[in-house]
Each structure stands twice: as structure tokens, then as C-alpha cells.
Amino acid sequence: MSENAANIQAMYQELILDHYRRPRNKGELEGEHTTVAMKNPLCGDEVYLHLSLEGDRVNGISFTGRGCSISQAAASMITQAVKGKTSDEAEALGARYREMIMGDADAAQDKSLGQLRALSGVSKFPARVKCALLAWNALEEGLK
Amino acid sequence: MNPGLHYLDSAATSQKPRAVLDAIVNFYETSNANPHRGAYDLSVKATDAYHGARDRIARFFGVSDPATLIFTRGTTEAINLVASSWGGANVAEGDEIVVTGMEHHANFVPWQQLAIANRARLRICELEPDGTVKIERLAELVTKRTRIIAFSHVSNALGTINPVREIAAIARGAGAISVCDGAQSAPHLAVDFDDLGVDFYAFSGHKMLGPMGIGGLIGRRALLEGMPPYQTGGDMIEFVNDEDTTWNVLPHKFEAGTPNAANAVGLAAAVDYLAAIGMDEVRRHERALIESAMTRLSAIDDLHIYGPGAAQRSGVVSFTLGDVHPHDLATILDGAGVCIRAGHHCAQPLMRRLNVPATARASFYVYNDESDIDALVAGIMTAKALFGPAHV
Numbered sequence: 001m002s003e004n005a006a007n008i009q010a011m012y013q014e015l016i017l018d019h020y021r022r023p024r025n026k027g028e029l030e031g032e033h034t035t036v037a038m039k040n041p042l043c044g045d046e047v048y049l050h051l052s053l054e055g056d057r058v059n060g061i062s063f064t065g066r067g068c069s070i071s072q073a074a075a076s077m078i079t080q081a082v083k084g085k086t087s088d089e090a091e092a093l094g095a096r097y098r099e100m101i102m103g104d105a106d107a108a109q110d111k112s113l114g115q116l117r118a119l120s121g122v123s124k125f126p127a128r129v130k131c132a133l134l135a136w137n138a139l140e141e142g143l144k
Numbered sequence: 145m146n147p148g149l150h151y152l153d154s155a156a157t158s159q160k161p162r163a164v165l166d167a168i169v170n171f172y173e174t175s176n177a178n179p180h181r182g183a184y185d186l187s188v189k190a191t192d193a194y195h196g197a198r199d200r201i202a203r204f205f206g207v208s209d210p211a212t213l214i215f216t217r218g219t220t221e222a223i224n225l226v227a228s229s230w231g232g233a234n235v236a237e238g239d240e241i242v243v244t245g246m247e248h249h250a251n252f253v254p255w256q257q258l259a260i261a262n263r264a265r266l267r268i269c270e271l272e273p274d275g276t277v278k279i280e281r282l283a284e285l286v287t288k289r290t291r292i293i294a295f296s297h298v299s300n301a302l303g304t305i306n307p308v309r310e311i312a313a314i315a316r317g318a319g320a321i322s323v324c325d326g327a328q329s330a331p332h333l334a335v336d337f338d339d340l341g342v343d344f345y346a347f348s349g350h351k352m353l354g355p356m357g358i359g360g361l362i363g364r365r366a367l368l369e370g371m372p373p374y375q376t377g378g379d380m381i382e383f384v385n386d387e388d389t390t391w392n393v394l395p396h397k398f399e400a401g402t403p404n405a406a407n408a409v410g411l412a413a414a415v416d417y418l419a420a421i422g423m424d425e426v427r428r429h430e431r432a433l434i435e436s437a438m439t440r441l442s443a444i445d446d447l448h449i450y451g452p453g454a455a456q457r458s459g460v461v462s463f464t465l466g467d468v469h470p471h472d473l474a475t476i477l478d479g480a481g482v483c484i485r486a487g488h489h490c491a492q493p494l495m496r497r498l499n500v501p502a503t504a505r506a507s508f509y510v511y512n513d514e515s516d517i518d519a520l521v522a523g524i525m526t527a528k529a530l531f532g533p534a535h536v
Contacts, residue, residue, distance in 0.1 A: 008475065017531060043487045043488075043502055067471070127475070
């Protein structure tokens with residue numbers, strides 16, 4: 001198998017395709033919340049992140065939108081990862097996630113990222129980095 | 145230069161033959177000076193090269209009066225020139241501009257913005273289910289307020305070849321001008337401007353084997369002469385008085401500033417290259433590839449092709465594959481060395497009408513052959529295997 005083909009197999013893991021097809025936390029959020037829209041005009045990916053905080057803690061989080069497997073799986077996994085975390089914890093996780101997507105090898109081994117490590121293969125595909133960061137960019141905006 | 149590469153994105157930009165690169169280098173090595181400026185021999189050489197290029201490109205498009213071929217950066221600038229100059233002066237409140245539902249943003253947004261600025265109405269001709277324009281439907285949209293009908297000769301997203309002469313005739317009958325976006329026809333079909341009957345035809349050099357940053361607008365002399373300048377500055381003036389300025393003759397009136405002479409020379413080499421192959425041969429070659437690609441792709445489960453049959457289609461096959469997003473498909477194909485476009489193809493109004501956020505698009509040109517389609521089909525099968533059966 002060529003290096004390229006191996007990289008592609010590494011990116012499209014079972015777990016990612018599972019989140020793409022059975023997204024978690026997808027849908028509108030009940031009650032009072034803020035919504036942040038992030039779009040990638042190039043390919044038409046859209047993520048609408050719905051967020052409610054209780055004090056400093058992420059109480060409710062969900063997303064709607066449409067797009068490629070990477071953008072949608074990332075939104076699904078990210079909403080799972082930050083639910084119940086304080087905004088500081090969420091931001092720290094986001095910073096680490098961003099490092100991993102940008103190709104930081106240490107971050108890709110960081111157990112604190114949990115399932116999100118399945119997305120580390122995206123770093124080999126510069127054209128797809130934006131897809132993986134779309135939901136995080138929305139979350140970051142929402143936590144401000 | 146890139147062995148194993150299967151370039152199927154010529155609708156975005158074409159690869160360039162050696163003859164084009166050589167022509168550009170040769171211009172800079174032997175004739176580089178500012179055209180129209182110097183009293184010295186080198187500037188005369190540059191001027192001759194620039195206008196010689198215009199003459200050759202005009203001949204390629206069947207234009208008998210080369211001064212009516214205005215060099216622009218490409219199709220986008222050419223259409224903006226017409227919208228701003230002719231549209232700005234001639235479209236009044238309550239007037240109407242007709243476009244089709246398949247337009248590239250370059251032939252949609254300038255008209256939309258003109259309509260907003262001049263309080264005119266933009267009317268959009270809806271497409272038939274096979275992605276074609278029905279001439280009767282278009283004719284129904286035309287009223288005595290119609291000032292402009294703007295349409296693509298060939299759709300960049302679907303490949304649909306539109307009936308240019310019929311649309312031009314409708315415009316003429318209504319006293320409107322016709323503006324034809326030729327970005328996707330100039331590279332692929334024999335184009336004779338006088339025969340098409342349109343008032344304006346816009347094209348891009350980089351999609352037809354030429355360099356980026358050069359293209360043109362071909363227009364009827366009477367219209368061009370009646371239009372105000374698009375940009376002002378050097379080269380386009382006759383006399384600059386303190387209070388006012390008079391304009392240079394065509395084509396200079398619309399070519400402000402130092403021209404892109406080197407790329408004009410490169411584009412002339414490109415049209416010579418295409419003319420040597422023969423545009424009928426280009427069409428024959430592409431049509432065979434399109435027919436093969438459509439036959440082989442439509443045999444794949446869950447693959448849906450958009451647009452008309454091969455007879456009414458140029459260079460492009462747009463498709464989706466089950467629940468595999470086009471962006472994912474493009475990445476997987478890239479892994480197999482196959483370059484396709486995934487996205488909205490700068491045609492969001494069309495994507496809304498097709499009710500898809502994006503499609504995958506393979507586009508063909510003179511250098512493609514059956515092995516490129518082999519690689520495309522193999523890559524699609526890889527994507528299917530990776531994603532597994534579509535879940536609904």
C-alpha cells in the first residue's frame with residue numbers, strides 16, 4: 001500500500017465513519033442557549049453549535065448542520081468530549097486538539113484527548129484541517 | 145512532471161503545454177518593454193507582440209475586428225466590465241435582467257449587484273430536471289423591460305451546452321443585449337463570435353491551455369464605443385485636461401494601465417496549439433471520454449450523475465456517491481493520484497436548485513485519456529469499500 005493510501009485508511013477509521021453516520025448530540029438544544037454558526041465556504045460544510053452553560057460548566061451542547069465525514073464526526077466527538085467540563089477545561093482540551101490536528105505528534109498520543117485521537121490522521125491532509133477544526137472554532141466562539 | 149497523476153479538474157484550470165511556457169519566457173527574454181510607451185525598438189517589439197497576440201486570438205474566435213477583443217484578467221473581469229459599464233449606464237429602475245439557474249457566481253453576482261444598485265429586477269430562468277434551459281421557459285421571462293440576458297455557453301458545474309444562438313435571438317427580439325459566459329466553451333468548442341449572434345462573449349485564458357491572469361471580452365463595436373470606460377488611468381486616455389479627459393479608441397479605452405502583454409502572448413500560443421489540433425477534434429476527443437465516463441460511472445451502485453446526456457454536455461461530469469460526501473470522495477481519489485473538484489463549483493444558486501450541498505466533478509481535456517477514467521472508477525470503488533454500504 002502506498003503511503004498516501006495508508007494515510008487515507010488511517011484517517012477514515014471505523015470510529016469516524018460511525019460518528020458520521022450516527023452522530024451523537026445532533027439536533028436542536030432545549031431551553032435557553034447560544035448558537036454559533038461556522039461555515040467552510042469552499043466545500044459547503046456547516047456546523048451550528050448550540051451551547052448552554054450552567055455557571056462555568058458546559059451543561060447542554062448539541063450541533064446541527066451538514067458536511068463531510070470529518071466535519072460532522074468531529075462535531076459529534078467534540079460535543080461528547082466537552083459535556084460537563086468547565087470552560088477552562090474545554091478550552092485546554094481544544095488547544096490540545098488543535099495541536100494534534102496541526103500535526104503535533106505528542107498531542108496525538110495525549111490520552112486526555114480520548115476518542116478525539118481518532119481524528120489525528122487529518123493532520124496528513126492540509127486540505128481537510130479546516131473540516132476538523134470547524135466545530136472547535138464554533139465552540140471556542142461560544143465559550144467567549 | 146507528475147507521473148501517475150490523473151488530472152480531472154480542467155474545468156477549474158487547464159495544464160499548460162510547453163509551447164505556452166516557452167512563448168512567455170521568450171517574450172520576457174527578447175521583447176520585454178512597456179507596450180505603447182517607448183520610442184525605442186524594444187518597446188515597439190513589445191507592442192507588436194501584444195497586438196500580434198490579439199490578432200491571433202481574435203482569429204481563433206472568428207472575430208474580424210480585433211479591436212473589439214478587449215484583454216481582461218479573465219471571464220470574471222470581462223463580465224464585471226459589461227455589468228459596470230454598459231449596465232451602469234443603461235439599466236434603470238424597474239428594468240429586468242435575466243440569468244439562468246446554472247450560472248457560475250461570476251455570471252450571477254455582478255448582475256445581482258447591478259440589479260440592487262440600479263433598482264432593477266433579477267429574473268432567474270429555472271432549469272429542466274436534466275439541467276438544461278428550456279428556450280420557451282426563458283422566452284416567457286423576457287418582457288419589454290428586459291435589458292440584459294446573461295447566460296453561460298457551457299455550465300461549469302453540469303457541462304450543459306446551452307443553445308446560444310436561440311438565446312441571442314430572443315434577446316435581440318426583445319431589444320435586450322446578450323452576454324455569454326464562455327469560460328467553459330472557449331476551451332472545448334469551436335466558437336465563432338459573429339456566428340453565435342451574442343453581443344458580448346467573455347473567456348478565460350487559463351482554462352484553455354493559456355496562463356492565468358489573461359482572458360478577454362469580445363463585444364460588438366457599436367456597443368463598446370457607446371460605453372463609458374470601466375477603469376481609468378494610463379493607456380486608455382486620449383487627452384487629459386485639468387478638468388476632463390477624452391478616451392482612447394478601442395481596444396485601449398478598456399485597457400487601463402500596463403497590459404499583461406506576456407500572458408497575452410502566452411494565450412496566443414495556446415490558441416495556436418488548440419487550432420493545430422482543431423476544435424472539432426478537441427470536441428470529438430472529449431465527447432468520447434464523456435460518453436465512456438458516463439457509461440462507466442452510471443454502472444456504479446449509488447452513484448448519481450447530474451445534468452444532460454453526452455450529446456448536450458461538454459467536458460464535465462458532476463456526480464454524488466451515496467452518503468459519501470464529495471469532499472471525502474475527493475480526498476480518497478487524491479490518494480489514488482486523481483484530482484477532481486468537490487464542492488459547490490462557485491454555483492450556489494444551482495446547488496440549491498439541485499438540492500445538494502456539493503457534488504464531485506470530474507472534467508476532461510485534450511490531454512486526458514481512458515486511463516484517467518480507469519483511475520477515477522478505481523478510486524470511487526476504493527471509496528465505496530472504505531465507507532461500506534450506504535446507511536439510510
